Amino acid sequence: GAQGAGRGAAAPRAELRASGALCALSCRFSLPAPCGADSAVIEAAAAVSGASEAPGRTVVTAYDSNVAAQVAFSAPPTEGAAPAGEAPAPAGRFTLSLFFPRSNAASSADGTVEAYKDLSAGDLSRAEAEAICSVHAGARRRTRERHSSRWVGDFGEWKPGEGGAQRSERAVVGSQAEAMRQLEAMGARVFKRPPADARESPKTGDWGDLAGYDAVKRQVEDTVLLAITSPETYADIAxxxxxxxxxxxxxxxxxxxxxxxxxxxxxxxARVMATAAKVDLVYLPIESVLSKWYGEAEKQLAKTFDLVEQLEQAVLFIDEIDALATSRGGGEMHEATRRVLSVLLRRLDGLETREGGLVIAATNRKQDLDAALRSRFDAAVCFDLPSSADRAKIFAVYAQHLSDDDWRLLADASQSFAGRDIRKACEDAERRWAAAMVRGETGSADEGDLLPPLGSYLEAVRQRKETR
Structure with a gap:
C-alpha cells in the first residue's frame, strides 16, 4: 500500500511483528538534528489528521523526562470507545511517535520517528501509508534546510490532501541563500556553482592553469569528479x-x-572539481573554526556542517585539518581538541546516510592526523612536489613567451619548488621588469612587446630559493 504514496517519496523500511493473535506493522527512521522539533511535530500531526476517518481531529499523547521527550499522534477513537475525559488507548489505531533525546549538544542529537499499526484492527490504508511516506520524505528533505527559515511564512503552501506539507521552490532557494550568508559571516568562503544557463563544462580535462600533475588530476577525476557527475554508474557497479x-x-x-x-x-x-561538477564549494579555513573560548570550536564546526547540509548539493573543503584533529597517541590530546575531533568523527560518519554530501579535507601532515579520523576517509589523493617535467609545464603557463628550452632551464633551476613557488617567482619577475620599464632602464615604456627575458625569471627563482 506504500507504493506510490507520498507523490514519489521513498518509503522507509517496515517490519511485521507477530505475537499470538497480535500482528503489527512498525517502521522507524531517523529525524536528522537540523530538522528541529517544531516543524516535525506539526507535519506529523497534519499527516495523522489527514489519514484519519475524522479529518481535523488527532489524539496527542506526550511524555517528558531527563532523557528524552516523546509526542505521539494517533487517530481518534470511534464514538463511545472510551469514557469521556479519559485518554483512549492507542492499540488498534494508526500512530506516529516522535522521540527527541535530551542532549547538551542539541545540534548533533538526532530524533526518531516511529509509525505503528495494529493489523488485527484492519490493514494499513493508503492514506496511512501516504502519511508515513510524507513525514519520511520531509525528514530527508529538511536535512539541507535551516530551522529558523524552514516553515516560517510557508503555512499557506501546505496541502495536506496531497501527501503532507509541500514547500515552494522559492522558500528552498531562500533558505539556501541564508545558509550561504551565515557561512560567509562565520569566515567561510562560498564559491557558487556556475549558473544553469552557463556554457556546458567538460566532465574532465578542464583544469585551467593547474599545469602538470597529470596522474593526480586523473585520480581526482576518477575518485571524486566522475563519482559526482555519474553516481548511478558507480552505484550500479557496487x-x-x-x-x-x-x-x-x-x-x-x-x-x-x-x-x-x-x-x-x-x-x-577542489575548486576546479566543484566547477566542473556544477556544485557549490564551501572553503573552510582553520581560523574560522578555532576560538579562544572553551567549547566554541566544536559548536562552530557543527554549525558549519548544519549550514552546508542546507545547500542543495555542495562540497565542504576543510583546510589544514591537522590543526583540528591531531593524533591522540600517548593520551596527550587537550580536552578541547578531543571535543572537536569527536564532532568531526560523528559528522563524517553521518555522511554515509545523507545523499549528495561530500567533504574534502586538506593536510600538509597526514602523519599527525588521528588514526580514527584517517580511517573515516574513503579515499586519499597525494599531491607531491611537481617533477621536472611538471615544473616546465607550470612555467609555460606563467611565462608563455619563453621557449621550450627556457622552460626546461627554469625547471632545472627550481628543484623542490611547489606550483605556488613557481607562480610567485614568475610574478616577482614581472614586477621587477615592469618597475625597470617605468624607470626607463629597459627602453621605452611605450613598447608593449618588451617582456621579461629568461634572466629575469632565473634571478627571481634564485631569490625565491633564498627567502623560502
Whole structure:
C-alpha cells in the first residue's frame, strides 16, 4: 500500500511483528538534528489528521523526562470507545511517535520517528501509508534546510490532501541563500556553482592553469569528479559486485583526503572539481573554526556542517585539518581538541546516510592526523612536489613567451619548488621588469612587446630559493 504514496517519496523500511493473535506493522527512521522539533511535530500531526476517518481531529499523547521527550499522534477513537475525559488507548489505531533525546549538544542529537499499526484492527490504508511516506520524505528533505527559515511564512503552501506539507521552490532557494550568508559571516568562503544557463563544462580535462600533475588530476577525476557527475554508474557497479547487506551500496566517496606539501594545488583542484561538477564549494579555513573560548570550536564546526547540509548539493573543503584533529597517541590530546575531533568523527560518519554530501579535507601532515579520523576517509589523493617535467609545464603557463628550452632551464633551476613557488617567482619577475620599464632602464615604456627575458625569471627563482 506504500507504493506510490507520498507523490514519489521513498518509503522507509517496515517490519511485521507477530505475537499470538497480535500482528503489527512498525517502521522507524531517523529525524536528522537540523530538522528541529517544531516543524516535525506539526507535519506529523497534519499527516495523522489527514489519514484519519475524522479529518481535523488527532489524539496527542506526550511524555517528558531527563532523557528524552516523546509526542505521539494517533487517530481518534470511534464514538463511545472510551469514557469521556479519559485518554483512549492507542492499540488498534494508526500512530506516529516522535522521540527527541535530551542532549547538551542539541545540534548533533538526532530524533526518531516511529509509525505503528495494529493489523488485527484492519490493514494499513493508503492514506496511512501516504502519511508515513510524507513525514519520511520531509525528514530527508529538511536535512539541507535551516530551522529558523524552514516553515516560517510557508503555512499557506501546505496541502495536506496531497501527501503532507509541500514547500515552494522559492522558500528552498531562500533558505539556501541564508545558509550561504551565515557561512560567509562565520569566515567561510562560498564559491557558487556556475549558473544553469552557463556554457556546458567538460566532465574532465578542464583544469585551467593547474599545469602538470597529470596522474593526480586523473585520480581526482576518477575518485571524486566522475563519482559526482555519474553516481548511478558507480552505484550500479557496487550493486552487481557486492553481496547484499555487505555495507555501503555505492562506491561514491563521502569523505576524501587531499595530502601534500603547501602550494601543490590541493585547494585549486577542489575548486576546479566543484566547477566542473556544477556544485557549490564551501572553503573552510582553520581560523574560522578555532576560538579562544572553551567549547566554541566544536559548536562552530557543527554549525558549519548544519549550514552546508542546507545547500542543495555542495562540497565542504576543510583546510589544514591537522590543526583540528591531531593524533591522540600517548593520551596527550587537550580536552578541547578531543571535543572537536569527536564532532568531526560523528559528522563524517553521518555522511554515509545523507545523499549528495561530500567533504574534502586538506593536510600538509597526514602523519599527525588521528588514526580514527584517517580511517573515516574513503579515499586519499597525494599531491607531491611537481617533477621536472611538471615544473616546465607550470612555467609555460606563467611565462608563455619563453621557449621550450627556457622552460626546461627554469625547471632545472627550481628543484623542490611547489606550483605556488613557481607562480610567485614568475610574478616577482614581472614586477621587477615592469618597475625597470617605468624607470626607463629597459627602453621605452611605450613598447608593449618588451617582456621579461629568461634572466629575469632565473634571478627571481634564485631569490625565491633564498627567502623560502
Amino acid at each position: 550493486r552487481r559486485t557486492r553481496r547484499a547487506g555487505s555495507g555501503k551500496d555505492s562506491a561514491v566517496p563521502r569523505a576524501v583526503l587531499f595530502e601534500g606539501p603547501p602550494g601543490t594545488g590541493k585547494t585549486t583542484a
